Amino acid sequence: MIRCSSLFPYGFILVLAKVKGEPLYRRWADLYAHQKEFVYQQVLAAVNALRAVGIVWADPGPHNVLYHQDDADPSVSIIDFECIELCNGEAVVAKPEMTAIFGREAVLQRNDRRYPVR
Numbered sequence: 001m002i003r004c005s006s007l008f009p010y011g012f013i014l015v016l017a018k019v020k021g022e023p024l025y026r027r028w029a030d031l032y033a034h035q036k037e038f039v040y041q042q043v044l045a046a047v048n049a050l051r052a053v054g055i056v057w058a059d060p061g062p063h064n065v066l067y068h069q070d071d072a073d074p075s076v077s078i079i080d081f082e083c084i085e086l087c088n089g090e091a092v093v094a095k096p097e098m099t100a101i102f103g104r105e106a107v108l109q110r111n112d113r114r115y116p117v118r
Contacts, residue, residue: 019077021066024101028062033115035074039067040102040114042076047097051087058083060097 064080098107106114
């Protein structure tokens with residue numbers, strides 16, 4: 001249990017589950033194109049969920065994305081919510097988190113062209 005009184009002045013408590021995984025920057029070069037696209041889509045879904053409740057993740061980067069490759073069920077988790085910014089979900093149209101993690105080129109590409117097959 002983590003209490004962040006500076007971000008949650010009314011006594012709210014943020015409870016986090018321990019998850020498996022390694023920072024994305026350690027695994028990215030070894031992933032196949034379909035795995036990279038899976039990671040991208042999972043992070044995008046997480047960013048969209050945060051935005052829907054009025055949160056901008058203020059410290060995004062490959063160091064704050066965990067990737068765990070299980071035989072049948074890979075998982076992606078975003079971590080480090082010490083620095084968040086509150087926003088109106090509509091106010092932040094662009095998703096700066098995606099650019100910080102994957103780079104501008106990947107964000108601008110269509111899904112089928114984002115990661116070339118190796």
